[in-house]
Amino acid sequence: MPAAAATLIEMPRPDATVIARRAEIVAALEAAAGAENVISQPAETLAYECDALAAYRCPPLAVVLPRTTEQVSAVLKACRRFAVPVVPRGSGTSLAGGALPTADSVVVGVSRLNRVLEIDLANRFIRVEAGITNLAVSEAVADDGFFYAPDPSSQLACAIAGNVAMNSGGAHCLKYGVTTNNLLGVRMVLMNGDIVELGGPHLDPAGYDLIGVVCGSEGQFGVVTEAVLRILPKPEGARPILMGFASNAIAGACVADIVKSGVLPVAMEFMDRPAVIACENFAHAGYPTDVAALLIVEVEGSPAEIDEQLARIREIAARHEPQIVRESRSAVQSDLIWKGRKAAFGAMGQLADYMCMDGVIPTSRLPGVLARVDEMSAEYGLKVANVFHAGDGNLHPLILYDANKPGDQEKCEAFGADILRLCVEVGGCLTGEHGVGIEKRELMVHQYSPADLEYQMRVKDVFDPDWLLNPAKVFPIAASHARRTRNHPPQAAP
Amino acid sequence: MKVHAPAGETELADLVRHLAATGTPVEVAGGRTRLGLGHPVEAMARITTAAMTGITLYEPAALTIVVRAGTPLAEVEAALAAEGQHLPFEPADHRALLGSRGTPTIGGAYATGVSGPRRVQAGACRDCAIGVRLVSGAGDVVANGGRVMKNVTGYDLVKLICGSFGTLGVVTEIAFKVLPRPEMSATLTLAGLDEARAVAALSRALASPYGVSGAAHLAGGGDGPLTLLRIEGFAASVDYRAARLRELLAAFGEATVDTDQVAVAAGWRRLRDVEVFAGRPGAVWRLSVKPTDAPLLVGELRRRLADTQALYDWGGGLVWLLVAEEGDCGAAAIRGLLARFGGHATLVRAGQATRRSVAVFEPQAPGIAALADGLRRRFDPSGILNPGRMAAVA
Numbered sequence A: 001m002p003a004a005a006a007t008l009i010e011m012p013r014p015d016a017t018v019i020a021r022r023a024e025i026v027a028a029l030e031a032a033a034g035a036e037n038v039i040s041q042p043a044e045t046l047a048y049e050c051d052a053l054a055a056y057r058c059p060p061l062a063v064v065l066p067r068t069t070e071q072v073s074a075v076l077k078a079c080r081r082f083a084v085p086v087v088p089r090g091s092g093t094s095l096a097g098g099a100l101p102t103a104d105s106v107v108v109g110v111s112r113l114n115r116v117l118e119i120d121l122a123n124r125f126i127r128v129e130a131g132i133t134n135l136a137v138s139e140a141v142a143d144d145g146f147f148y149a150p151d152p153s154s155q156l157a158c159a160i161a162g163n164v165a166m167n168s169g170g171a172h173c174l175k176y177g178v179t180t181n182n183l184l185g186v187r188m189v190l191m192n193g194d195i196v197e198l199g200g201p202h203l204d205p206a207g208y209d210l211i212g213v214v215c216g217s218e219g220q221f222g223v224v225t226e227a228v229l230r231i232l233p234k235p236e237g238a239r240p241i242l243m244g245f246a247s248n249a250i251a252g253a254c255v256a257d258i259v260k261s262g263v264l265p266v267a268m269e270f271m272d273r274p275a276v277i278a279c280e281n282f283a284h285a286g287y288p289t290d291v292a293a294l295l296i297v298e299v300e301g302s303p304a305e306i307d308e309q310l311a312r313i314r315e316i317a318a319r320h321e322p323q324i325v326r327e328s329r330s331a332v333q334s335d336l337i338w339k340g341r342k343a344a345f346g347a348m349g350q351l352a353d354y355m356c357m358d359g360v361i362p363t364s365r366l367p368g369v370l371a372r373v374d375e376m377s378a379e380y381g382l383k384v385a386n387v388f389h390a391g392d393g394n395l396h397p398l399i400l401y402d403a404n405k406p407g408d409q410e411k412c413e414a415f416g417a418d419i420l421r422l423c424v425e426v427g428g429c430l431t432g433e434h435g436v437g438i439e440k441r442e443l444m445v446h447q448y449s450p451a452d453l454e455y456q457m458r459v460k461d462v463f464d465p466d467w468l469l470n471p472a473k474v475f476p477i478a479a480s481h482a483r484r485t486r487n488h489p490p491q492a493a494p
Numbered sequence B: 001m002k003v004h005a006p007a008g009e010t011e012l013a014d015l016v017r018h019l020a021a022t023g024t025p026v027e028v029a030g031g032r033t034r035l036g037l038g039h040p041v042e043a044m045a046r047i048t049t050a051a052m053t054g055i056t057l058y059e060p061a062a063l064t065i066v067v068r069a070g071t072p073l074a075e076v077e078a079a080l081a082a083e084g085q086h087l088p089f090e091p092a093d094h095r096a097l098l099g100s101r102g103t104p105t106i107g108g109a110y111a112t113g114v115s116g117p118r119r120v121q122a123g124a125c126r127d128c129a130i131g132v133r134l135v136s137g138a139g140d141v142v143a144n145g146g147r148v149m150k151n152v153t154g155y156d157l158v159k160l161i162c163g164s165f166g167t168l169g170v171v172t173e174i175a176f177k178v179l180p181r182p183e184m185s186a187t188l189t190l191a192g193l194d195e196a197r198a199v200a201a202l203s204r205a206l207a208s209p210y211g212v213s214g215a216a217h218l219a220g221g222g223d224g225p226l227t228l229l230r231i232e233g234f235a236a237s238v239d240y241r242a243a244r245l246r247e248l249l250a251a252f253g254e255a256t257v258d259t260d261q262v263a264v265a266a267g268w269r270r271l272r273d274v275e276v277f278a279g280r281p282g283a284v285w286r287l288s289v290k291p292t293d294a295p296l297l298v299g300e301l302r303r304r305l306a307d308t309q310a311l312y313d314w315g316g317g318l319v320w321l322l323v324a325e326e327g328d329c330g331a332a333a334i335r336g337l338l339a340r341f342g343g344h345a346t347l348v349r350a351g352q353a354t355r356r357s358v359a360v361f362e363p364q365a366p367g368i369a370a371l372a373d374g375l376r377r378r379f380d381p382s383g384i385l386n387p388g389r390m391a392a393v394a
């Protein structure tokens, strides 16, 4: 792991006995899933060496891409027999290193399990195989006037499997909730090969809410192969308004007043000045570059309903002396307003390497937090731009650095960790939608006490007693050490 | 029975550790309005959250409230109403239905996971809950989630604990996401539909973009069958949506629209609380099914249990049944049908003897039951918290 060796996040040393039995393990995987579904050539496993946290890479021992749930079951049984760690994978877009393999692990990818199994409009659900992309789900029901609400910006690529594992969010979650609020059932294979069905097309669980804890378990409980998802009728229409303010604090106050007024926008996006300038230079969306903070608020409904809500929002904004207010009057104008915001990542990517953080803060603390982030930026000598889902407090600072400059990535990671600790200090949390993965694993102690973590790990003990599924993620490496090594003590390299 | 009312988490944790060490089974109670739900618990002591009360934090502009578990629901609702907000999941008051006394608490609503008609639009109790603090059966203080709406830091125990009926821990504090209270509500009523037609009408309304926040059907009653839809929002918006829905549902008859705010609120409150079955003899079941299956299932059931009464909520996805309290109260018939249709049933109201002999909660597939059992043993290793309450059979 050349890249990982230079950075802060440590992965457990691979188990030499597992690596030594590689040929035997590959044969067992081929017997379980068919040779055509197993990848073991080093040149080909390389494609699975990382996810979107690309600074960390390590090719796995082998990759299996099963075509049926039964094959997944046979594969997990084989892996368990050899005590091989398993890394479930959807599309590999995790920003937290959730799908990062280790050299002694088998990646079980669900990309070939990508069919729509059932569409039931009268009962408003869709049943899919978990490797289907998020966007394909909405597309499957679009002609019937429905959509699947959680829409991460990665929706063209990311799989429902990864969405379920990370409990992913999207631009519209202020009104429609995140994955867990739209997930009705899953079919999942446990590490012992058992296939379990949780939930279904009905609206609440029988007994304990196991789906509730499976969603967001980051591939540590089982391999999800199917999901039942709630679909919703598309709104009649939607329209954004763009507003610029003289300071972060004023924009923050305007957000608070909108929320208190009883208007419930579908999205409320906040960009600070560096983000506005970068996006404008990149996307030419017509953003005013002389404002300190920009708000994009979108509402839904019939044309008259949209007019009424936007009128209320304008009236509230007027009390905060906006420097600019631009209400979209057409689909073209709406696209233009969103174009800049949606280009945020691309815009940053053009400027430099960047890391995208994902903390959450109580919305009332926004001005103070941004001021402190500004100070830290000066201390670290790294630039930062902030985009913020203002309605729900999810802050995405994008920290710019130079991957080719020795020490810069470490500095960037340290800065990011400081921001996340700040989020926790003001009453928020480490991650709002990207998950913990390896990235925020060691920071968990800032949010949770040892007992808090112990009870989470006890849940994993129930689903995966041998800790073979995605073992070195989520929990601080020291906190999970005893459990990970209980039944398969690490063997030193020969 | 010795009753303990600890004033805070530390005292509660000490108490639970002591009870665990002595192997003393204990009943966990909030406002005692729903203790009749589930299998009767054979306990030697009771822990009540009555002394753990109060709103810890309320930030209207952040749409969040944090409340101690023993706080009366009415107090939480009043505080929210003062800021023009409410609990989106519309928790029911089950006193009339269950014939219980006491004061419903927020902790009790969360521990039993009760969600009212607005479930179809705004989510269930578990969807609105964003943080929890509890004392486990081992006496450990455990926190999960927090006070912000978006949070994927570690596993989501907030959902797991919601609806676990006090068998995984004694909940001490919960954080909720709240929403603005709608400016206005209206009820659209269609009369005279049979159950299958009614559910078809509800399905059509719920598939429309008009933001239906309640979709119910009262099968019997003095006025004959009534199919009800609720619309909420700004006044002009409610007018508009009601008109559009009337058009959309024209094939089902001429819908009337009621905008009398007091009457609309009272009607949905009666539905939420299942008042039609309050005070009437018989056992009450609660079924969670695929909406279009509901009328078929009830139809078949009536062939076996002649005078079954049904109330449909959640567009048909939630069915309340009143059956004669005889024999197994229809358990075998209901569960036999569910095996075919899918979904699950809970015996919500019946005498102690019946609840001892009938599986109150839906019996689960062995693999799932093993997971549930494993969780219970890890959260409550001595098995002292509400022992047997959620067991499939006593």
Ligand SMILES: Cc1cc2nc3c(=O)[nH]c(=O)nc-3n(C[C@H](O)[C@H](O)[C@H](O)COP(=O)(O)OP(=O)(O)OC[C@H]3O[C@@H](n4cnc5c(N)ncnc54)[C@H](O)[C@@H]3O)c2cc1C
Residues within 6 Å of the ligand: A051, A052, A087, A088, A089, A090, A091, A092, A093, A094, A095, A097, A098, A099, A110, A130, A151, A152, A153, A154, A157, A158, A159, A160, A161, A162, A163, A164, A165, A166, A167, A168, A169, A170, A171, A218, A219, A220, A222, A223, A224, A225, A345, A433, A434, A435, A470
């Ligand atoms: C440009 C970009 C924009 C993004 N925008 C957003 C956004 O707006 N909102 C948001 O929430 N996220 C966003 N993400 C993050 C990412 O897309 C999500 O976390 C997504 O859900 C990951 O899905 P995936 O299929 O790529 O999963 P992967 O990256 O393959 O895996 C993610 C996690 O899921 C587990 N997993 C995968 N498949 C399974 C399975 N079958 N069973 C069990 N566990 C499994 C993995 O082990 C891993 O822990 C973005 C990422 C990028 C690169």
